Amino acid sequence: MCQPGSCEHRHEPFPTPHEAGEGTPGPGRRSLLMADGIAGAAGVPTLAPMAFAEAAESGTPEGGEVTKVITGHLASGVADFVYLPVEVPRGVNQISVSYTYDEPPVPAGTPGNSCDIGLFDERGTALGGRGFRGWSGGARAAFVVNSDSTTPGYLPGPVNHGTWHIVLGPYQVAPQGMEYSVSVTLRYGAPGAPFVPSYPAERAKGRGRAWYRGDAHLHTVHSDGRRLPSEVAAGAREAGLDFIVSTDHNTSSAHGVWGPYAGPDLLIVTGEEVTTRNGHWLALGLEPGAWIDWRYRARDDAFSRFAHQVHRQGGLVVPAHPYCPYVACQWKFGYADADAVEVWNGPWTYDDESAVDTWDAMLGTAMRTGNDWLPAVGNSDAHGAPQVIGLPQTVVYAEDLDRGAVLNGIREGRTYVAESAAVALAFTATGGGRRAGIAEALRLRADTPVDVRLEVSGVPDGTVRFITDEGQTHQESLDASGSGTVVWRTTASLAAYVRAEVRHPRADGTPGRGNTTGRDLQWGPMAALTNPIILRLRD
CATH class of the missing domain: 3.20.20.140 (Metal-dependent hydrolases)
Structure with a gap:
């Protein structure tokens, strides 16, 4: 069934980031930077960049790691996506990211905090561009990107130098706002073997x-x-x-x-x-x-x-x-x-x-x-x-x-x-010496009889419904074997199309039949449905 996903929210960005190195609290930076100093072509908010030193400058040995953490606040009404630039130096072969956000109590009926996360590489964040490197949604709190053992949801490949972007997707924000923390770890070393x-x-x-x-x-x-x-x-x-x-x-x-x-x-x-x-x-x-x-x-x-x-x-x-x-x-x-x-x-x-x-x-x-x-x-x-x-x-x-x-x-x-x-159908219409199946058309004179035929198996005690542009025009029951053939006659003057449904008995709670509806529905849960057969008028 469909899963909880994103949440509507207004476009009023007010993120306030704070950065620290090695997980140690550092000076706060409250300025909100936009791409190229402005809102950017897509008008998306961009946080202050997180910078790392080149391997030679930092003294980090081969295989060594450096971690930085940025924290901040997203107000209710923040934009759909907020971008955190990460300046990746040369000599890096892996980027690891983890994040958390708070979930303060909210009144009944009010959405609480939920935030997705993903990653774009040095090729940029342009809509439909080439920089996409992965997306977790809200499924995981951490991911790793490198040449071969990349976290599912992310694309393996080299970690090239340049400006990468972590993208936060705050699809539900509580009235109190959202406190977030993003940790980025870069590992220095030669690239691994490429993923095939x-x-x-x-x-x-x-x-x-x-x-x-x-x-x-x-x-x-x-x-x-x-x-x-x-x-x-x-x-x-x-x-x-x-x-x-x-x-x-x-x-x-x-x-x-x-x-x-x-x-x-x-x-x-x-x-x-x-x-x-x-x-x-x-x-x-x-x-x-x-x-x-x-x-x-x-x-x-x-x-x-x-x-x-x-x-x-x-x-x-x-x-x-x-x-x-x-x-x-x-x-x-x-x-x-x-x-x-x-x-x-x-x-x-x-x-x-x-x-x-x-x-x-x-x-x-x-x-x-x-x-x-x-x-x-x-x-x-x-x-x-x-x-x-x-x-x-x-x-x-x-x-x-x-x-x-x-x-x-x-x-x-x-x-x-x-x-x-277990459920199988055969659905046809015959008239004027011709026959049509699902998605096919019969072109007939207005009064030419058309026999609509549905063969069913696998629906014990089911109900067959024929539906046209006038609504339901025929209904017939199957016996306990679940198999049967239903034939109904119409004309092209009465039906522009015919489609079929096969329903289980109402309020059928048998496991596996997918019935999550109650007794108040006119019809029982669906067992099968067809696309239409088209009936067209011929002069």
Whole structure:
């Protein structure tokens, strides 16, 4: 399910840093410096720099370390991101960072302190630039960057001399403000052996043109997940999946470790979950090693730039859990640049119900205006036990089991969503001597009969619903075996599209079925849903 992430806050920067060497309290510096002496191109606040001496000047021996600590206060209303420059001299082969912040008591209903952290190297902090070196979010209090044994979430490589930046992301600040402390340790010495990434293959064995099951929203220890990549791959195989997409928050660091865990039976696609202050989105199918920036809001008019960056790589833009109830998770960027929308995220909840309703309304608008319609997908967003990999999963009709074919199947909407590999659907419409499947269209005379057919297995005592632009138009129950075939007749004059849902009985609390809704919902929790079959009028 969607996780607590960022928090809204106003742009009024008032950080007041204090620096000390070797952890010893030193003189305070209350001046707030901006890049180049002004607010800078992005208007982001920058603290006074932390400087270290060259190895020869400091007398630090090979393998020796020097530590400095900076403390300060961030007021309520501080900017989304605050940058701490670190002047890294020549001869450094490792930078280690740790941080703390206070959590004072707050009144009920008032957000308390929460602060993310990340790192940019000497290439700078420009939006979408080349300087990104890693992001922890709030998942860990310390990290190390060097050539080979870098902390997950961070990119291994040389620690070059120049101005690096630690970035603090205070996404929730208590009314009292936030007291913070950042400790930086530089280790002097020759660079270590370079890291050699092992990217996953872009093709698995596959079965040719077929339906393939996948989970395109998963987290590992490279962001706030609790599973190793090896454990995620094992869980995917256990869930009967054919493919997964690696979508750690705001970092590409996991891309280079997936290679050994892919195989003929499991396609692993590289991606990212981009967690902005105005909603999260999945960048699916990134080129291995590619990173997508997240440091913007809807009002900044930057989202389209990064959506186009994904599209240039052949990837997909998928708004994630658009009605997630946590602060900063709800989707505010619109859908003009999206290729699909995640309407089902983890165990079925009220926000999934809202997402499906909104998506269905968008389908109706698209059919009325003749615009392209937006496909629906579903993913687990699993971070660790007890969250289940493959609950739910997107089932894609693809030409083969390779990156391009799977992404193209999702882009074209040739998908349905199922809660597990135990649930299978076959959905077709037949009329005028022709037949169409999911995401396909039948062009018919207004009065030509159309038989809509859904074959279901794996949903005991389930309820089948057929939904058109008029709403629900047919409902039928399955027996205790969970298998059955439902056929309903309509015409193109009565339905612009038909989609199917299969629901569990209401208030079903059986473990594993993802029901976290109560008895007040009209329908039981979702077991499966399809993208639409389109019915078009012919003169």
